[in-house]
């Protein structure tokens with residue numbers, strides 16, 4: 318007959334305890350590995366999933382996610398211009414992904430980006446126009462995107478969508494979308510290298526950005542349309558753009574109405 322002495326009991330307890338410890342260790346090891354894979358290698362050092370105001374009016378966006386569920390083929394197949402949106406706020410990660418798709422930095426050494434640029438001259442500036450309660454944790458305003466540290470900087474407080482829509486022949490897609498991305502260009506950054514040919518390079522680059530935003534929006538289950546019909550000076554006034562910045566595209570984005 319097997320007798321459970323005090324000594325044997327102790328051995329049994331030690332065995333049970335160490336197998337628990339081993340289990341916990343392997344779980345945390347694989348969990349760590351899995352989250353490292355999910356996070357972009359470029360932004361691993363400061364990976365964050367939340368919006369953080371790092372200085373007054375300077376907002377650090379959630380780190381971009383570089384592995385998605387939808388293939389690029391499927392996003393191309395599903396891409397369609399959508400002009401009607403639900404009255405539903407976007408998540409901050411949506412904003413982060415859309416801005417990253419437009420001009421995010423993917424190669425930190427030279428500052429290369431998600432969209433190509435003639436000679437790496439990077440003539441485009443990206444703004445985002447947000448309505449009240451339209452992006453979680455963000456107030457209404459005009460923000461400028463800074464690709465270098467993946468932040469947005471508040472330029473104007475308040476909802477500028479009605480003025481922007483008026484400048485765009487009163488297109489309702491702009492007034493109704495929770496956010497509008499605006500692509501503006503500083504032509505001189507490219508023409509000083511390429512002369513007058515640089516003008517077409519800048520316009521081509523805006524097209525790359527537009528398609529990137531279309532595909533990212535599609536992959537996120539959002540709807541968008543690129544808008545080229547607007548009065549340049551009126552858009553410049555509404556957004557208080559610096560004189561050397563010419564607006565090229567207005568891109569409303571939201572959850573599409575069925």
Ligand SMILES: Cc1cc2nc3c(=O)[nH]c(=O)nc-3n(C[C@H](O)[C@H](O)[C@H](O)COP(=O)(O)O)c2cc1C
Pocket residue numbers: 396397398399400488490542543544545546547
């Ligand atoms: C340069 C350019 C300018 C455009 N401007 C507008 C616009 O001002 N308003 C609008 O609703 N759609 C605009 N569009 C979207 C087109 O109307 C749309 O791409 C076209 O109807 C084809 O539909 P799809 O994008 O679903 O394939 C523009 C597209 C391009 C490429």
